[in-house]
Amino acid sequence: MERKRRKSLVMEKRKEVLTSLESLGARIYEQMDKGFFPSIEMPSRSTENIYYDPNVRQFILGGKKVRRSARNIRHLRPFTQLVWTAFFSHELTMHRKTSTLRDVYYSAQAYEMSFKDQQESNNIITDLETVLGLSREDFNIFPEERSAVFGDLTIEYTVPGYEGKRLNLTSHPDGVMIGPALTSAEFVKTTADKVIAIEKGGLFTRFIEESVHKKFNAILVLTAGQAPRATRHFIRRLNRELKLPVYIFTDGDPWGMHIAMVIISGSANAAHLRELTTPDAKWSGVWATDIVNYKLPTDPLDDVDVKRLYELQRDPRYKDPLWQREIKTFLKIKRKAEQEAFSRYGLTYIVDEYLPAKLEETS
């Protein structure tokens, strides 16, 4: 009963995606058929139209719209690229195939629809997301970068050829890649009671070796630097669907802080999308105050780090006292530390001492 409901959710999403792509095509078709230059309206993604919404705790787009018209010579190329991308996404979704950002860039050449570079094609895909109000993963385009997950969670695939197949995410000691198949999989059951997200691969492996998943009853997620959107969406689902609290461990520097913040509150780049944030997730370390309290070996902050800290200080997502306190401490001690810094106290110290203390502190 439960399974059937979930399954139909996935099918429904697919149907919704196909319908919105088709109606976009129909809108353009009709305009042309009536002898008009087709045009599309979409919310503006320029910085002056991006606002932080404290209610949904993420960036959102304001009311400003932009209009792309085929009458305008400067819009013509991106407009055509957008229509092609919609067409291509429709093909993908229709045939339940997936593609990567890079793959889209190359596929375009087969249709004599060259993009100048991949950045251009990525921008057009973001435009399509904005027009449709859907994220690219919904129309089966995934980024190249991959993160991983490990822990006692059983999932059930929905991708063609694997429908109904189940997998326990402890079955591979390197973790399971968070790719298109896992992103669209249903969660079946878990014994875990928390999620620990880790910035770096080294520590993720160490945690698996030290059986952190068992000792702390946790699902481990490797973000591999800035978490890809599929991973952010996956963490959100773990939090929402399985009601698991999320703890994030990053390096002790402004960049690490921001990796945690993007998982929690999203990025300005994704202001046109929802369901990528996990507002209740916690940044558990490494804090600036940890550097002081644990006497970690450090490097000095360089100019870029300091500049970034001042930017974050003014960022509406950072107005919480904890974040402000940590930014101030960084600026005061002018030092930063990586997660590996705990190795000075022995290989297992981070798991035996630091992790339980921090989970305690931030729960």
Place this chain on the structure above:
Amino acid sequence: MARVTFEEISAADFFYRNRDIAGFTNPSRAIFAAIRELVENSLDAAESLKIPPDIYVRLSYEGAVGTGTQVYRLRVEDNGIGVPPRHIPSAFGQILFGSKYKLKQQRGTFGLGGKMAILYGQITTHKPACVISSTGMSKIYKYKLMIDIQRNRPLILDRKIMINKTRWRGTIVEFSLEGDYFRAMPKILEYFKQTAMVNPYANLTFVDPKGRLYKFTRVTTEMPDPPKETLPHPYGVDVELLQRLINATPYRNMLEFLRYHFHRVGDKTAQKFLEFSNIRPSKNPKRLSHEEIVRLMHMLKKFKEFLPPDASCLSPLGENLLRAGIVKELKPEFVAVHQRRPATYAGHPFIVEVAIAYGGEIPKKEGFVIYRFANRIPLLYDEASDVSVRVINSMNWRRYKVAPDMPIAILVHICSTKVPYKTVGKEFIADRPEVRREIANGLREVARRLRRFLTRREHVYREKKRLGIFSKYLPKIAQFSTQLAGKEKAPDVKKLLRSVRRFGTEET
């Protein structure tokens, strides 16, 4: 104490000792100068009859002398007016004898060039020159001559008279000289090309020592009017000229003297001038003292009411011929020519003709290709010092949409009874304000026309590109939206494409 001797030297001797000033500086310049002088004489000889010139030049190898220097035999044939038989020896064997000491526009002015070439040939090879000429009457005269340098007299070694069955008319000059053709070759070929450019009514043939044939064929038989002889303009006279006029004049009073010996001076002007300068109209010019002559010259220059010289003594090429010549030699995409109205400097009338050409066979290089001409002679040396080049360099070409790497040729032709050459080498024009202003105004005019051409071209190009973008993308939008919408037939984009076409672009 050394004995100082004074001796008179003949004109031939003078030029023998100072051949540098006539352009015979070194073996490479000498061969260039020889060809140039004879070709110009031939052009003048044909033009004075208004016959389209046919000129054949052959340079053949005779033997080596030293490193880089060879002996060549030069033969120049024309279909010009011919030289009357009794003048042949002097015309070719006596320096400073000739038909060119008159006030009208001519290519050479010293009457020196051709003889200088023969003199140079004689002193380097010691061989006689051969001259064959006929004025088209019943006989052809053939002379073998040398120049007696010390006495400046022709030495006739042989003379033949032949029956002119075909009524041939023209002159053939053939002589040997030392030279360095291979170093001079680029300039010589450039000389022929540029000569062909400003003489589009001439056939020029050149056979070089390797037997290579260069042929420049006429594109028109239309020719400019030959210049008329003119009297000196009062602004341009000096004491020597006044003295000569006074010696020769048949008139016994100043009024008539002024009226009949000066250009643009009539009865009224003469009277006004005499009043202005306080000279009695009835005064006999032959009674003028030396001081009075000097004063007369100063007064002539001071008087403001003389009319400027008219240009009937000038023979500019004219816009049509200039255009024809440029089109023929450069095959440009665009050409603008402009003839300025006659102007004067120091009492000498002059006319500036300019042209600007774009594309075609004009090479793309940093800077312009500049062609300079004076009285239809190409000026090939000392380009950087020429007033035209200075004017060109001082202009702001960006105002005319000209980019530095565009294939652009600029032509400046100045014709005058006295071309203001800076040096005796006659290779570049002096920077005189009157001349400079005419050149600058002329160039501005053609540059404006070039700008119109470039603007239109750019517009057409942009428009083409713009339409290209629409016709590339609109069908794709139609195709993909049709597939996306699940329709069968793509919407027609022809109407949309038609609507982006702007007025007036159909012609492209």
